[in-house]
Amino acid sequence: MTQAARPARAARAPRRDAVRNYERIVEAARDAFGESGADACMDEIAARAGVGVGTVYRRFASKDALIDELLRLAMAELTTAAGHALARDDGHGLDELLRALGQSFADHASYAHLLLERQPDADAARRLRTAMQELTARAAAAGTIGPSVTIDDVMALVRAMRGLAHDSGAHVMDDWQRFLDIHLTGLRAGSSAGR
Amino acid sequence: MTQAARPARAARAPRRDAVRNYERIVEAARDAFGESGADACMDEIAARAGVGVGTVYRRFASKDALIDELLRLAMAELTTAAGHALARDDGHGLDELLRALGQSFADHASYAHLLLERQPDADAARRLRTAMQELTARAAAAGTIGPSVTIDDVMALVRAMRGLAHDSGAHVMDDWQRFLDIHLTGLRAGSSAGR
């Protein structure tokens, strides 16, 4: 019934160049933020995308809106990863999700810090947190991590990894893996991390 | 001989209000950056210090210069801490220095991330790094940490703690301690943190 129900308000499919530019802009934004830090200016983004600033603003109401879009996309990836992790029934789902987070932070290093604040999709964020909570419980049950490890400990680890990704050093790209391994060792051993 | 050797170019001691304002400004800057993030504006800093912007600029050539001063002060504290840590001859000097770093990051959370980049005192930074290297070696020798732990691992931990301090959550103020304990456990246990 809906199939032919809008000759009155037919939304003509967007023009080709429009979609093409949309994609270019998103990618250009990632590059720009990646290089010039989170304060790359709109002019540069537009230049990288090979379009004028006006075009950028036709797609994104503001710079913030553009950033929000990047965050939404990144969060979508994480949601998928969380799904995968929850599907496992051994005690290694948490481990898997943490690695996905680390990779995501590395991929989107320049604006990763925003993923833990200004989260445009509060719902997704909440679901992700819930997943981590569940996975933490399972891991504790399976003995993959110590029984006294709390969700806060895991969140701290997440924030720490984000910080690790922040630098733009040469080798930093995979430092986080070794770091994560070490910390997981600590989580496994520690049953009463002092203090 | 130097005691009375500069009537020609006597540098009259600075006026009282001048020194008082200097201190007020530094403190105000810390507060401002702490609350409004690292992009607090000069007007606000001046207001908090109870002086006009002009006064701020008489002391600090620019906003950057002001930030550099904060960094220098923080780095001075760390240099002291490093001295303390090196003075110990048990294997816990590294541990001590790491705690000092964590505390420093917590204290200067708002601009802590700059301590690892834009370091105005390159010399101090180098010395600090050398100290950490020495302490890492000693800790490894004493068995406080695994033998395969490298200085890079330790640096990663430092960067991670800095990231941890970045958030301005309520309880974050001492999350880092628990986090550090856990990670140290990992460093002690791991002798071949795989990959």
Add this chain to the structure above:
DNA sequence: AGGTATCCGGAATACGGATTCCGGTTAGAG
């Protein structure tokens, strides 16, 4: 107390970057 080198406040200016506007183009329906 008097004189003056210093210091202060805050309005005025300089600047950079976000956002808006509009005349010129172009994809794609008929």
Add this chain to the structure above:
DNA sequence: CTCTAACCGGAATCCGTATTCCGGATACCT
């Protein structure tokens, strides 16, 4: 092929902040 809704580029505008300037206040020496 023609026409027009959509789309484009980038100059012009707006706005928030850093930085400069200078006519008064003030601390400190004599």
